[in-house]
Amino acid sequence: MAAEYATFGLATAIRAGGVLADGDYQVHRDFVDFIVDGRSLLFRLSDLDAVSPLASDVPPAIFTAQVRSLLLETDAPLPGGRYVIYGCPECADLACGAVTAVILRDGDDFVWRDFAWQTGEQADLEFNGYHGIGPYRFPGAEYRAALAALLDGDRTARTPRRVLLIGARVALLARLAAALRTIGIGADITQDAGAVPADELRTYGAVAFGSAVGDEQRAAVRRALADAGVDVPHVDGIAPIVPLLVAQIEHALDDGPAGRRRLTRLTATGAAADVEVTSPCRVRLTAYRLDRLHRTRTHEVFDGVLSPGVHRVALDAGTVKGESYLVARAPGSVLVTAVTQGKPG
Incomplete structure (x- = not known):
């Protein structure tokens, strides 16, 4: 040929x-x-x-x-x-x-x-x-x-693989930082971004806030980053579940255009999830939920190869009841969504 x-x-x-x-x-x-x-x-x-x-x-x-x-x-x-x-x-x-x-x-x-x-x-x-x-x-x-x-030194200006973690739950942040470091992402914890030197702030590719961080503290962090000339994604942690937070941070670190991502959309209700892919690939869906005692329950709900387009995957209502979240993974892409308790549109 x-x-x-x-x-x-x-x-x-x-x-x-x-x-x-x-x-x-x-x-x-x-x-x-x-x-x-x-x-x-x-x-x-x-x-x-x-x-x-x-x-x-x-x-x-x-x-x-x-x-x-x-x-x-x-x-x-x-x-x-x-x-x-x-x-x-x-x-x-x-x-x-x-x-x-x-x-x-x-x-x-x-x-x-x-x-x-x-x-x-x-x-x-x-x-x-x-x-x-x-x-x-x-x-x-x-x-x-x-x-x-x-x-000539241009590796296409990749985003730094470090994350700044800010939150009130020190034990959770420590577990999150350990998990991130295990997978190859640097992570540091602080309560006062204003005390971090500007040169160090410029090494972070994302900033993650815990749910307990108030508006005043968030604004102070944003000012410190702006003063250092840093423009990076801000991640709002949606639940105190380490694998979920890791997935949110991974998504934030992916600064490539949507056309070069295999996963482009994920929504979920108590009945089904809608996932959109741009090329044939293996997709894994994992559900996380907090039970009444705030323990994490994890369930693999789908694992298969999907063709390009939008696909609907049925979910077991018992698996995603209450406060639940869904993580979709494909080679090179990850998306996170909260599960809304309603019927799919």
Whole structure:
């Protein structure tokens, strides 16, 4: 198949971390994604939880080596001229599986072809090839300029992975901070943002308020941030449930445009949830509720692959009765909503 010309670009992306319903953790990763003809290449690969090799948390020398590899300034890391395009977000081990492709020069152009899912040294295109993906021919000047910008220090201005936590419930904030740090997000606790140096305030990608924080204290925090020249999302904690708060903060840290998110809408009533996705992907819905003794009850209510569009998922009334919340997760996206006790519209 002849490779047709396509545009090549880069954009910041995240793999949202979180505290899962079974108590396990999912690591947060910031990375640079590949944009082909204006659309994330990752989104063309349905139900794939992966990140590119251009991750923000890799050492600078390794990051530079990855960029130079994609520019074909070094030998291919895998036999047959194959390069890792997306890999495991937890460990980056090839044994976990990776999307690979052949990258070669054709005149001044760069061609990506023969995409495959690979778990060993050799790729089996017949059984594990992505036959509907590529080949893509990228104009050399455009391709080199995009990647060279990363070598000049521009990793596409990613948002800092630190959160400032403000609230009255110290024990809850401590548990929340510990959970965030476990998944790779820095978290600090304060009662007075005005006492935090401006240079330090500029390192935060979001500010989270507990429900007990009053208007006067919120206004003081906003003034301190404005004086420091900081413009970041403010998260209003909706319930004292750590996995729920983690999901809210993960959503706030995702500053990418809606068109580059797999989850774009989530609403829920006591009878059903409506969830909208932009590309085929696995979606997991988890319900959280506080019982009469303010204990957290957690239920997995859906886990399956959804096609692009809006989908209605039936909910068990007993699972989401009273004060309940719903978290939707897809590769790279997370949404949170309170459950309204009524019939779906």
